[in-house]
Amino acid sequence: MRRRRRSGTPEGSAFRGKVAVVTGAGSGIGRALADALAGHGARLAIADWDRSGLEETARLIETAGGEVLASRVDVSDRAAVAAFAREVVARFGVVHQVYNNAGIAGGGTTVAHTGYEAFERVLGVNLWGVIHGTKEFLPHLIASGDGHVVNVSSLNGFLAQPGLAPYVTSKFGVRGFTEALRTEMLAEGLPVAVTVVHPGGVRTNIARSAYGPGGADIPAEHLERVRVYEERLFRTPAEEAARLILAAVARKRGRVLIAQAAAVDRLVRLFPESYPRLVVTWGRRLFGSW
Numbered sequence: 001m002r003r004r005r006r007s008g009t010p011e012g013s014a015f016r017g018k019v020a021v022v023t024g025a026g027s028g029i030g031r032a033l034a035d036a037l038a039g040h041g042a043r044l045a046i047a048d049w050d051r052s053g054l055e056e057t058a059r060l061i062e063t064a065g066g067e068v069l070a071s072r073v074d075v076s077d078r079a080a081v082a083a084f085a086r087e088v089v090a091r092f093g094v095v096h097q098v099y100n101n102a103g104i105a106g107g108g109t110t111v112a113h114t115g116y117e118a119f120e121r122v123l124g125v126n127l128w129g130v131i132h133g134t135k136e137f138l139p140h141l142i143a144s145g146d147g148h149v150v151n152v153s154s155l156n157g158f159l160a161q162p163g164l165a166p167y168v169t170s171k172f173g174v175r176g177f178t179e180a181l182r183t184e185m186l187a188e189g190l191p192v193a194v195t196v197v198h199p200g201g202v203r204t205n206i207a208r209s210a211y212g213p214g215g216a217d218i219p220a221e222h223l224e225r226v227r228v229y230e231e232r233l234f235r236t237p238a239e240e241a242a243r244l245i246l247a248a249v250a251r252k253r254g255r256v257l258i259a260q261a262a263a264v265d266r267l268v269r270l271f272p273e274s275y276p277r278l279v280v281t282w283g284r285r286l287f288g289s290w
């Protein structure tokens, strides 16, 4: 069955015929982005370290008549991302848009009790993955004459929470890195738009994926926390998140706030020093602990 193209819309013209790279496309927001981009007539290069999720997304796109290159890549591995960039250029000859979306949760305990390995693992995927994806594709985006970098941060890119230090550190970092890049593209007059995405509360596997495939190894003391995230906080469908991201990309917006992120952004701006007290109070109410 061939997909009904959505490229007749004004938004569609930002994507029709464009080569778009999406990391973390095997699940959640990444899969929804890849599917929506293909629906708008983009040619896709998708990456994920989870082979079965990646293959499922590729199948979805191909079944609907889209064009896709799927590659198993660990975004924390600089050489692997560099090889992926070469593979994409060899296949399509040009790259217009990169969505650095792959990410993992991680945390669950305090800074004092979190080992260095946990910081390295989360920063490796969430921050270094974004840096690798940006740097390896940037020359090609500039060469395209109409490039766009879209980096996925989080509401934890401006709001800290207890028990999430590796994640919060990585997502604040993604925001800083992306905004710095944006200033450079503007200062140098280079043809690359830059967008940072701050999702909050999107219904995906992120809360459980930190604990092995499908959340197989969630420790008993973290079960309640995962349940609260999935049943009470993650309300927005991934397809809606993808729609909002692509609408912002089509308008070359610098920043996208999704679901709870908009209210949280206002809270942090109003109470930049005292918001942590509110976070602790709400955390106790929601999770029954910090």
Ligand SMILES: NC(=O)c1ccc[n+]([C@@H]2O[C@H](COP(=O)([O-])OP(=O)(O)OC[C@H]3O[C@@H](n4cnc5c(N)ncnc54)[C@H](O)[C@@H]3O)[C@@H](O)[C@H]2O)c1
Residues within 6 Å of the ligand: 023, 024, 025, 026, 027, 028, 029, 030, 047, 048, 049, 050, 053, 073, 074, 075, 076, 101, 102, 103, 104, 105, 125, 129, 152, 153, 154, 155, 156, 198, 199, 200, 201, 202, 203, 204, 205, 206, 207, 209, 234
């Ligand atoms: N769901 C939310 O409410 C929410 C909120 C804030 C931020 N985010 C961010 O959105 C992005 C997408 O997450 P999601 O919610 O769709 O979660 P998800 O777990 O459904 O999807 C993440 C995908 O990234 C892949 N991935 C993880 N590590 C990888 C690696 N090293 N190399 C390649 N692929 C890797 C996973 O296999 C998975 O397919 C993440 O960066 C996440 O931090 C999500």
